[in-house]
Amino acid sequence: MTLDQPTQELVLEFPDNRLLIDLCGPYDSHLTAIESALEVQIVRRGNVLAVMGDEGAQKRAGDVLNALYLRLETGKDVEPADVDRELRMGQSEQGTGSRQGDQLEMAVGNRIEIKTRKKLVEPRTDAQKAYVQSLFDNEMAFGIGPAGTGKTYLAVAVGVSMFISGHVDRIILCRPAVEAGERLGFLPGTQEEKVDPYMQPLYDALNDFLPGKQLAKLKEEKTIEIAPLAFMRGRTLSRAFVVLDEAQNATTMQMKMFLTRLGEGSRMVITGDRTQIDLPRGVASGLWDAERLLKSIPNISFNYFTSKDVVRHPLVAAIIEAYEADTEST
Template structure:
């Protein structure tokens, strides 16, 4: 942040220009408030507080059992195992749109929390009684591997593709409860192809890796939306694994549905990556290489 922090006993002195000093003081105050409320402060929380900068302004709360929205400048998603807080402005806007819109898109590179936050909101709305079930889906598109060579029946073959969704669920709900809810069909995790012919009512539906859905698959999925349901579509346009010449349904949906009321589009960049700091640098390096390649072709 361009400042030095000097410690003398239990007092901190912030040295730097006026604006940077004020922002650093605000970050420290936010972190102290976090500690005073009984929460942990980890490296990711410090990083998140710095990223959010001075853009957080309290605007009250909304749906008390659903989400503590903008209380004290933060957004919180409460689940059974943990409370989730967005760590960038883009994540904050995304979470807000998930609660405000029946159909939302989250588009951006890996590691920006698109799917993780969507599943967190799904769990939050489920335990709050706002939806009756959670449906998580993704295209079972081969990224260099062949499904047919995997052992077991169809479920065994596609489960590895669904594993990121299982991982996210297990972060928010006790594993025994996840197993029980899956057995009771309160939570469904299935390949996109299994959605055909269904009407998904009173459900929170997440389609992950949507860049690997074809145009027809995307249309099929979007038209499954039923009464009392919410739908989130996440994807990364730079990681399309479809056969050459096959148009990504995510790109088509983005072009066709922009401007329709109650459909939100939220975009992430490498600056919103919340994994290891090297991930953001890796994404930027690949993006720069792609731009050079396109420039040469032009």
Template sequence: MKPDEDRRSRLQTQPAAEGSAEIVIAFEDNRLATLLFGQHDQHLAFVERRLGVEATARGNHVALRGPRDSIEQAKRALESLYQRLKGGQAISLGDVDGALRMGAAQGVLFSAENGPRPTGGAATVGTRKKTIAARTPAQDSYIRALQRHELVFATGPAGTGKTYLAVAHAASLIEKGEADRLILSRPAVEAGERLGFLPGDMREKVDPYLRPLYDALYDMMPPERVERGLTSGMIEIAPLAFMRGRTLANSIVLLDEAQNCTSMQMKMFLTRLGEGSRMIITGDPTQIDLPPGQKSGLIEAVDLLQDIPEIAICRFSSGDVVRHELVAKIVRAYEAKSQTTP
């Protein structure tokens, strides 16, 4: 097989029913092709469900049959995932879903005459432990905004990757030496149990509120590196109330669940930004746990600051949910209810 065929894989167009087509893609490495197709071809089955095509694996070949646009989208997604495997990255069903979404956003039409077209690269963020590629156009814009702006807001429903990508970006800056400290924070809004009645010292009291940040951090960095960072102060995880009076220089600062900040807390947090620092603020405006009548500082800040060009505001929707397929359906159901409720 020629080098260009290895790079892009081989494409054959065969006769098919009117309005549809069949293509056969051959991948050079049998082992990687097996990983690409998934255990019991589950990745190909996912492609079939999503795009309404037929995908049949034979050795290191896969035959795709269906509407021309759909099989072109499937081909581009499979080739993109194969390149990731060649680069030493693992892929999951979530990655297959992401590749299909990105392929649909690129809107490249099938063209047998011109042959395979180069696959557009999704934005990525990488640490020593793993590299994460954008799975939706909104994630792609978000990663690029994180790379270009010192202050980024990300709003939208749960499961869209707001916090996960923010922690990944923060960890990458620490590893590259572009920031001296990583500070992760959340407002400790009480949801049924008061902090004073929880057992343990202050750290043990607030840890449950910050556990999602710990989980994301351990997913990005080796556990021993995280523990050393926590011990030395290079990584700090603290509730929002502990930020008052501080100036955070040469740091990457992430405020998660920011919809539960009051207006005064948000103003206080934003004014902590020091020289050489970057801030990322994430939250879901539909899940506010503040007392009735209390305005969310996140909603107010996005409204007040949206016209400042140095500040990026990224908005996610239910269509950007990258967790289990049911999560997106659940989010849409709640959104529909909120729109019909007076």
């Protein structure tokens, strides 16, 4: 789609004007995001976009614009998250293929798409991409890093994908029921109602991937379970996709108990943030011990995220970096 490349600008032609409008975004918001991230200027002239700036930045902007246009040509929408993903992802994404049957597809180039009932989910950073790949490739995977990096969200998406494609028979999501620095007191209601506030982030993720009625039916049938970590004791979890969220708040004994629940045909994902331990003073985090003891075991992967992988509001990454810098200085 490149017509010319003088030293001052890179000129790109996009033949379908309707798709070009979607590529530019509402009030050219997608172009503005690319300009801001890459420090280039993009000017529209009819069905042509001219990119001005540093030669390397011009080329990167051209790659992003062409990839987004190709996405539109395949019938998909381009949202701000898609622009963000193209800007974040590495530039060496080539080749096509598939793994694990129809669970995981590689659509545009070598990009991973996770199919759920309600939406396609695509990793937005290289670390997220490697993490999702490891969830399909390994029977047990750890995702360790700060809040907002998609550890739990992507794990639940993969679990739903493997469930609807028949590779597992059920999904089990659990968390340690540990209060985050405040006392919640004696909550009224049934056992499920008492623990629901702790489990809400897992419900939020599931609601993104499954229609409400189907999710309610699957929960009623116990095909999808959301429960505190303590409820896992004594069980053998076969043909299940099991996620332990907030694993930094599991004790060493709880972590050992959970990891040894793994049954035939199951997958386990353990996510946590080592900077947000809410256990009582003097109680060791089981996530630390698991990381130390299990790194050399085959079919167990460890995946790490940093503030650069935060995909929430940009201020979240800045806040995390500020706290990290203060910790290092003290």
